Amino acid sequence: MASAGVSPAAIIQSVEWIGQTGGHLRLLDQTLLPGSLTYLDCHDVEQLWEAIKSLRVRGAPAIGIAAAYGVCLGAGKAINDTLEETSRLALAAVDRLATSRPTAVNLFWALERLQRLVKLTPPNQTGSELRMRLLLEAQAIQDEDRHMCRAIGEHGASLIPNEATLITHCNAGGLATAAYGTALSVMFSCQDHGKRLSVFVDETRPLWQGSRLTAWELMQRQIPATIICDSMAGHVMRSQKVTAVIVGADRITANGDVANKIGTYSLAVLAHHHGIPFYVAAPSSSFDLTLASGDQIPIEQRDAKEITEPGGIRVAPKGAQVFNPAFDVTPASLVTALITERGIIQPVTTETVARMLNNDDSV
Numbered sequence: 515m516a517s518a519g520v521s522p523a524a525i526i527q528s529v530e531w532i533g534q535t536g537g538h539l540r541l542l543d544q545t546l547l548p549g550s551l552t553y554l555d556c557h558d559v560e561q562l563w564e565a566i567k568s569l570r571v572r573g574a575p576a577i578g579i580a581a582a583y584g585v586c587l588g589a590g591k592a593i594n595d596t597l598e599e600t601s602r603l604a605l606a607a608v609d610r611l612a613t614s615r616p617t618a619v620n621l622f623w624a625l626e627r628l629q630r631l632v633k634l635t636p637p638n639q640t641g642s643e644l645r646m647r648l649l650l651e652a653q654a655i656q657d658e659d660r661h662m663c664r665a666i667g668e669h670g671a672s673l674i675p676n677e678a679t680l681i682t683h684c685n686a687g688g689l690a691t692a693a694y695g696t697a698l699s700v701m702f703s704c705q706d707h708g709k710r711l712s713v714f715v716d717e718t719r720p721l722w723q724g725s726r727l728t729a730w731e732l733m734q735r736q737i738p739a740t741i742i743c744d745s746m747a748g749h750v751m752r753s754q755k756v757t758a759v760i761v762g763a764d765r766i767t768a769n770g771d772v773a774n775k776i777g778t779y780s781l782a783v784l785a786h787h788h789g790i791p792f793y794v795a796a797p798s799s800s801f802d803l804t805l806a807s808g809d810q811i812p813i814e815q816r817d818a819k820e821i822t823e824p825g826g827i828r829v830a831p832k833g834a835q836v837f838n839p840a841f842d843v844t845p846a847s848l849v850t851a852l853i854t855e856r857g858i859i860q861p862v863t864t865e866t867v868a869r870m871l872n873n874d875d876s877v
Contacts, residue, residue, distance in 0.1 A: 526551075526734075528689050529571060529579045529656065535645040536590055539583045543570045544689055548730040559588045559607045566614040566621075569721065573690020574764045574800055575659045578620030581611045582652035585628040589645050600641030604632050604648060616812040617773055617841045618764040619802040624655055659692035662797040663699045665855035670700030670760070670795050673851065673858070676709045678757035681747060681785075683716040684775035685727035686762025686795065696762040696795040698731060700853065705737060712738040714750050718775060720820045720838070744777050751788040758850075759785045763796035770846030770862035771808030772796075776839055782848040791850040798854055798871055806864075808843035816840050 528542045532555070539556040545568065546552045554570055556562045562584040565571050571580045588607025592600040608629045615621060631651050635644050674680070680701065687698035694702055704711055713732055718724035725741045732739035742750055750756060759781055765773040772778070772794050785792040805811060818836035822828060830836075851860035852867070859866050 526688055527693075528573075528576050529583070529692070531583050531586070531649070531653065535586070535642065535649050537586075539580065539587060541565055541571045541580065542689070544572055544727065545570055547689075547726055556584075556587065558591065559584055559610055562587060563610060563614050566611070572723070573685065574618035574620040574762070575663075575691040575696070575797060576689070577615065577618050578624035578799065579652070579656045579659060579692060581614075581621050582624040582628055582655045584611050585625065586645065586648050586652055589641075589648055592641050592645075595641040597635065597637065597639055597641050597644055600644045601632050601635065604644070605629065608632075615814055617814045618800075620764075620799050623799050624652075627651060627655065656692045659797065659799070660694070662799070662855035663688075663691050663694040663696060664703075666696055666795050666797065666853055667694055667699030667703030667706075669855070669858055670793065670853040671703040671707055671709070673791070673793065673853070674700065674704050674709065674711065674758065676711075678704070678709070678711040679714070679755060680711060681714045681716065681750065681756055681759045681781070682728060683724060683744075683759075683761045683778050683781050684718045685723040685731070687728060687731040689727055689731060690762065695731075696797065696853075697760045697793075698728065700760055700793075700795055701732070701737060702735060705735060712740070714747075714754070714756070715739050715741050716744050716747060716777065716781070717741055718777060719744055720824060723775065744780075747781055748784045748788075751784055751790055756788070756790050758791040758793055760793045760795060763794050763800050764841060765805075765811055766794070766796055766801045766852065766867075767805040767808050767811065768801075768803045768867060769807050769864045770849060770852060770859070770867050771811075772844045772846070772849060772852075773808060773811045773813070773841045774844065776842050779842040779844045779848075782844045786848050792844075792848060793851050793853055794844075794849055795853040798856060801867070801871055803868070803871065808845065811841075811843055813842070814840040
């Protein structure tokens with residue numbers, strides 16, 4: 515691991531491939547932010563699996579990018595240059611990384627792209643040629659996400675007036691993507707266009723991705739950010755003239771239901787009650803059109819200690835029962851609009867989702 519002090523002017527890259535086909539993956543360890551910038555070098559699939567599982571790398575797009583490079587790590591372990599061995603190790607990496615986290619669809623979307631590339635490789639190619647093709651594909655996934663995030667920001671900025679007051683939940687910024695983010699990209703794009711805004715940041719329990727990560731990113735951009743407890747959101751909506759709520763997504767189904775960090779559903783219900791627009795910003799890679807509705811989304815259950823022993827400090831009785839789902843599902847009926855790199859989906863229905871995403875084999 516390499517560690518450095520945090521500078522407000524630092525250019526942050528959460529996922530970076532170092533070297534060529536024999537290289538390795540460097541991750542920003544997000545479990546240590548905002549205290550320090552510590553980078554973790556992953557040289558094999560198991561290191562990356564642990565990094566994804568333990569949220570050292572997190573955010574649906576960033577997980578997908580990291581997993582794509584993980585296939586390159588697996589393929590790079592071939593001891594000879596045969597296509598057979600390189601393919602076997604690449605496909606084994608796909609299978610292993612697919613078990614790391616179940617909810618964010620970008621993980622599976624990226625792995626399926628590399629799996630498809632392996633299976634369609636001409637039999638006359640060498641292992642080194644396959645390894646180069648895999649690396650180029652992983653780099654393409656990262657580049658595509660960078661462009662998608664900027665486009666999401668531009669589309670979303672059109673929905674936000676000057677002097678807006680926003681609420682966001684969890685972290686959907688550059689740390690969670692290749693760059694700029696999804697929900698935060700909307701805010702950054704507003705700033706780029708000269709719009710002034712302020713943001714209430716849900717702390718996002720139990721792991722505080724809002725207070726640790728989102729507030730940090732907004733402060734780097736000098737966007738006024740106020741951290742609130744998750745349970746304060748309703749009071750803030752009632753008393754602070756909130757313009758809109760903007761969040762990201764880990765998976766969106768064919769009908770527009772949205773899986774996102776636990777607490778998002780409650781925020782959507784509160785926004786609906788107060789007549790406040792509720793926007794979800796996500797790339798097309800976060801859509802899973804194989805699922806008709808959010809009822810079919812697998813919800814990750816995490817370690818009870820995240821609730822009973824935050825930061826290693828016990829705050830609950832020993833033996834207490836704990837329910838710790840990492841995500842919840844917000845029904846499409848509570849979503850004012852979905853903001854994608856292709857445009858804005860509004861109203862959110864099966865038909866409007868299909869119309870926007872039609873004829874795209876990558877989704």
